[in-house]
Amino acid sequence: MEALAQRTFEDIKATLHKLGTDVVAPAAILVDQDARFPEEAFAAFREHQLLSTYIPQEFGGDGLSISQICELCRILGSYCGSTAMIFAMHQIQVACIVHHAGGSEYFRQFMARIHSEQLLLASATTEIGVGGDLRSSICHVDVADDGNFTLEKKAPVISYALNADAILVTCRTNAEAPASDQVQVVLNKGQYELEPISGWDTMGFRGTCSSGFVIKGTGHKDQIQPMPFSQILAHSMHPVSHLTWGSLWTGLAQGAVNKARQSVRDMMRRSNELPQITATRLAELDEVMFSMKGGLFSALEEYQDILDSGNLFRAEKYGFSIQVNNVKTRCSEMIVDIISRAMLIVGIGGYRNDGKYSLCRELRDAYGAALMVNNDRIRGHNATMQVAIRES
Amino acid sequence: MSMDRIRAIVAQTVKLSKDISDISDNDDLYSLGLTSLTTVNLMLSIEDEFDIEFDDNMLSRQTFESITSLAEAIDELQD
Ligand SMILES: Cc1cc2nc3c(=O)[nH]c(=O)nc-3n(C[C@H](O)[C@H](O)[C@H](O)COP(=O)(O)OP(=O)(O)OC[C@H]3O[C@@H](n4cnc5c(N)ncnc54)[C@H](O)[C@@H]3O)c2cc1C
Numbered sequence: 001m002e003a004l005a006q007r008t009f010e011d012i013k014a015t016l017h018k019l020g021t022d023v024v025a026p027a028a029i030l031v032d033q034d035a036r037f038p039e040e041a042f043a044a045f046r047e048h049q050l051l052s053t054y055i056p057q058e059f060g061g062d063g064l065s066i067s068q069i070c071e072l073c074r075i076l077g078s079y080c081g082s083t084a085m086i087f088a089m090h091q092i093q094v095a096c097i098v099h100h101a102g103g104s105e106y107f108r109q110f111m112a113r114i115h116s117e118q119l120l121l122a123s124a125t126t127e128i129g130v131g132g133d134l135r136s137s138i139c140h141v142d143v144a145d146d147g148n149f150t151l152e153k154k155a156p157v158i159s160y161a162l163n164a165d166a167i168l169v170t171c172r173t174n175a176e177a178p179a180s181d182q183v184q185v186v187l188n189k190g191q192y193e194l195e196p197i198s199g200w201d202t203m204g205f206r207g208t209c210s211s212g213f214v215i216k217g218t219g220h221k222d223q224i225q226p227m228p229f230s231q232i233l234a235h236s237m238h239p240v241s242h243l244t245w246g247s248l249w250t251g252l253a254q255g256a257v258n259k260a261r262q263s264v265r266d267m268m269r270r271s272n273e274l275p276q277i278t279a280t281r282l283a284e285l286d287e288v289m290f291s292m293k294g295g296l297f298s299a300l301e302e303y304q305d306i307l308d309s310g311n312l313f314r315a316e317k318y319g320f321s322i323q324v325n326n327v328k329t330r331c332s333e334m335i336v337d338i339i340s341r342a343m344l345i346v347g348i349g350g351y352r353n354d355g356k357y358s359l360c361r362e363l364r365d366a367y368g369a370a371l372m373v374n375n376d377r378i379r380g381h382n383a384t385m386q387v388a389i390r391e392s
Numbered sequence: 393m394s395m396d397r398i399r400a401i402v403a404q405t406v407k408l409s410k411d412i413s414d415i416s417d418n419d420d421l422y423s424l425g426l427t428s429l430t431t432v433n434l435m436l437s438i439e440d441e442f443d444i445e446f447d448d449n450m451l452s453r454q455t456f457e458s459i460t461s462l463a464e465a466i467d468e469l470q471d
Contacts, residue, residue: 135427178409181423230422234453316452387432389448 009068012053016072019044020079028080028207032361035206037163038083042120045087052115054094059108060115066095066240067304070247077251078258081365082207084251086120086160088244089208093121093168095240096184096225096232099312106222110186122164124215128154132373134233136179140172143221151185152216156198159210165189169215170229182229185219192217204364234321235312239303241373242324246296246331249369250289253338256362257289260342263349263357278345285341292334299327318385325378332369339363394442398462401441405433417459431456438462444469 007015024041031038045051054069055061064072069091076084094114101107113119130136139153153169161167166188173181198212225232264282268274302323306314314320339362343350349357395417403412408425415424426434434456435446444466446455455465 178423178425180425180427181420228420228423230420230453313452313454316454317449318451319448381428384429384432385451388435388446388451390445391448 007062009062009064012050012062012064012068013071013075015048016050016075019048019050020075024076024079024083028083028361031080031082031207033206035200035202035209037160037209038080038086038207039163041080041083042086042163046118049115049118050087051090051118051120052094054091054098055111055115056098059111061111065304066243066307067300069095070243070300073244073247074251074254077248078255080207081248081252081362082205084248085205085208085245088241088248089123089159090121091244092237092240093123096168096236099236099307100227100232101225104222104226106220107225117165119165120160120163122158122160122167124153124155124158124161124167124169126155126157128156128212130179132377134170134237134373135182135230137170137172137182138179139169140175140177141183141185141224142175143224147221148218149185149221149224150216150218151187152214154197154212154214156212157210158194158213158215159208161194161211161213161215162209167192167215167217169217180230184225184229184232185217186223186225187215187217187219188223191219203367204361205368234316236315238321239299239315239324242328243296243300243303245369245372246327247300249331249335249366250292250296252362252365253289253292253335256339256342256359257285259350259357259359260285260345263346281341281345285338285345288334288338288341292331292338295330296327299323318389322382322385322389325382328373329370329375329378329382332375335366335369336363339366394466395459395463397441398438398459398466401437402434402459402462405437406430415459417463419459420457421459422453422457426456438466442466442470 023044027038027040052061053064053072057063073084073088076087097107097111125134126132127138129138141149141151143149151169151171153171158167166186169185169187170182171185173183193216194213196211196213200209200211261282264274264278302320306312339359343359346357346359349355350359352358353360399412406421406426410424439445450465455461
């Protein structure tokens with residue numbers, strides 16, 4: 001255990017690659033086929049304490065930077081999109097706590113528990129009636145005089161709700177509060193009931209098991225994040241979501257490019273000849289990949305700089321918000337483009353559901369990227385900010 | 393004075409959940425009904441009223457979140 005505390009980022013990456021090859025990739029096919037939670041992957045992540053990589057060292061975690069977390073998401077993305085997505089969604093919730101709740105004794109202990117118990121955190125922001133508008137809630141937290149609260153939310157999509165150890169729920173601060181006056185509340189397993197309202201038989205990201213539930217919970221007011229949700233969203237959830245998602249999509253796309261390259265090599269080995277167009281397509285594919293990574297890395301660098309400066313208010317600037325939104329809209333569309341191009345190179349082997357060059361799961365997963373917080377909605381926000389700014 | 397002019401613009405451009413007279417200078421306008429869309433309307437009206445132009449650097453939630461923060465921004469731009 002002590003050795004783990006001192007492991008370097010290189011050690012962590014090596015562990016993740018090993019688990020990717022030995023555990024995550026072999027399970028990916030059945031996880032997708034059966035739309036089931038990637039249990040074996042998360043059992044291995046817990047064993048190797050990978051759920052607390054972003055928890056600061058004072059609470060037992062590795063204290064990695066956001067750039068390093070994004071790199072882990074990217075690595076996982078090349079092995080299994082669903083596993084990577086769950087890992088990323090967990091890290092987003094962890095970041096919201098690490099960045100904003102350090103002043104609360106409850107959350108300090110919670111951070112220590114995320115490490116010692118390797119808790120997996122899920123999120124319920126989407127709500128029936130407001131859809132994907134993160135900044136509006138219908139439900140509210142009802143705090144009684146004794147400090148205990150009740151909370152009920154109709155959530156049409158909560159990824160891995162049944163496998164999580166805690167769910168962070170956004171809601172209005174009280175019964176009278178306007179829709180935008182929100183807080184984020186932690187509900188620990190045992191404190192909530194989940195009443196199923198819809199299943200998750202989807203085209204892709206099937207392993208995320210993002211079914212719908214009415215969640216009914218109780219707890220103590222200490223479990224309410226002290227900072228208004230608007231600020232947690234602007235300073236952390238928004239940038240961290242788009243950057244971790246962009247990273248895992250980049251990994252998923254890179255995995256497809258690698259398959260295409262491998263298939264071209266095999267083609268050459270077999271016939272000693274390569275159609276010129278195939279090599280050209282491979283070169284073009286790498287160009288799109290280059291743009292995808294370039295946009296992601298420049299925004300990531302800026303956010304890392306904001307975090308390092310300690311002034312998270314910089315993340316509220318329109319210029320930065322637009323950039324982070326561009327990461328989401330562009331990466332989520334380029335991933336479909338890249339995997340489609342890879343399929344053209346691989347040919348029928350990529351179109352097959354089986355075989356080592358199959359790109360079907362990757363392509364199906366890729367189509368989900370534009371929908372998780374709909375790109376139209378994000379472009380709507382960008383459109384408004386574009387009117388205000390003078391230069392991008 | 394400028395506080396009243398700001399209040400008048402806020403009342404005009406933002407669909408507030410309370411009457412403007414019940415809102416204090418430091419209340420968070422975003423939790424009272426200000427949205428990203430209406431922020432732009434608010435910004436443009438203030439630019440017209442005070443004959444100023446907001447610097448890109450000032451374009452963030454923080455600048456628009458309360459009557460006080462708007463007054464500070466206007467002061468800074470008028471200097
Ligand atoms: C794999 C995956 C996992 C997810 N996991 C979770 C999770 O764990 N927790 C969670 O809370 N949510 C989760 N979500 C939900 C996700 O984040 C979105 O909030 C949700 O998909 C939005 O649902 P919607 O498309 O029905 O609604 P909307 O976003 O409301 O979109 C519906 C339609 O309305 C249009 N539209 C609506 N409003 C606007 C607007 N203002 N501007 C422009 N267009 C608009 C859109 O273009 C679209 O056509 C997940 C989604 C996916 C795909």
